[in-house]
């Protein structure tokens with residue numbers, strides 16, 4: 001029992017301290033046209049540590065509200081000039097954080113209800129008892145504190161919700177980006193696997209076939225020496241041409257998986273491109289193709305095998321020209337960023353359907369009657385050798401663009 005009593009006393013003391021702290025930081029405005037009421041009320045609250053301002057009419061009251069921003073206004077409803085109702089609405093519209101307690105005479109309860117609806121926090125009937133007045137003001141202050149805190153929390157909650165939403169959006173975007181990246185990497189893995197299984201087997205076979213093929217070539221040459229009949233010589237020459245054709249296909253096939261003897265030197269990519277375009281000039285002319293060059297940079301020499309760099313671009317140029325037999329534009333753009341050189345080879349040919357874009361780097365994928373489908377496989381193998389990248393975009397009926405990116409400081413693997 002004694003313990004409980006002590007606890008109650010302690011709690012009361014604590015409460016008083018809290019009340020004092022609230023009072024010291026609290027500004028109160030007393031609005032009353034009767035001086036006695038005004039001074040008395042002000043004194044009661046000053047004694048309790050409140051900062052108190054007083055006003056005898058509505059317009060002074062509104063000036064003080066704006067200047068001092070009191071927490072609570074004790075507002076006499078019946079005043080000459082502007083009535084309490086319009087002061088109340090004025091305060092509530094412009095300063096919703098200021099709480100208003102209306103002081104009104106007995107018999108005007110109906111007015112009080114209207115005022116409460118208009119935003120008053122409480123009403124006190126005159127004449128009032130001092131302790132009653134203080135208690136009501138403190139109650140309103142507490143309600144105000146809780147309501148303002150609540151409003152802050154709601155705002156904070158809304159802010160956090162918005163933040164979470166934006167995180168979610170960013171997260172979704174990043175997941176999507178990563179998924180795309182993963183898809184690309186998976187496609188590359190599939191491509192590499194295809195090249196290494198199919199490519200290795202075929203390249204191995206190609207190697208084996210070239211030996212007997214060489215023998216056929218030699219025997220044909222021997223036979224040619226002993227034959228006089230021009231028709232038979234013609235047949236033997238046809239066999240020779242076909243043997244050479246098979247040999248070139250086999251060599252290409254072997255190029256897909258492993259590099260032949262190579263010779264690293266400092267090469268100029270734009271110079272290689274220029275001399276290739278010269279070589280292609282007769283075919284370009286034949287098909288009425290316009291060549292556009294746009295070298296936006298003068299890139300440094302890179303350490304590479306010139307023959308391999310030639311292979312990349314001769315295959316790309318050949319493919320573009322083969323797609324523009326009725327004329328068009330072949331354009332070459334050269335750019336670079338801090339560590340890569342980018343060469344775009346674009347044509348205005350037939351384009352590649354979206355569903356076929358995945359397949360064009362596959363060995364043996366061709367849409368041409370006389371194609372081997374090995375050109376782009378060789379290109380891909382070489383670009384990768386130099387730790388570079390190749391990308392393609394295409395639109396059916398509009399054209400195709402390949403972008404080859406090579407490191408400026410080529411690290412050859």
Ligand SMILES: Nc1ncnc2c1ncn2[C@@H]1O[C@H](COP(=O)(O)OP(=O)(O)OP(=O)(O)O)[C@@H](O)[C@H]1O
Nearest residue numbers: 319320323351360366367371372373374375376400
């Ligand atoms: N610039 C391009 N425009 C449209 N299609 C293209 C282009 N480049 C490549 N292709 C498509 O990709 C396929 C594969 O090209 P790739 O160079 O590997 O083989 P190919 O040209 O068919 O034969 P090869 O190069 O051995 O003569 C082509 O058959 C064609 O369908």
Ligand SMILES: [Mg+2]
Nearest residue numbers: 315319375376
């Ligand atoms: Mg080709």
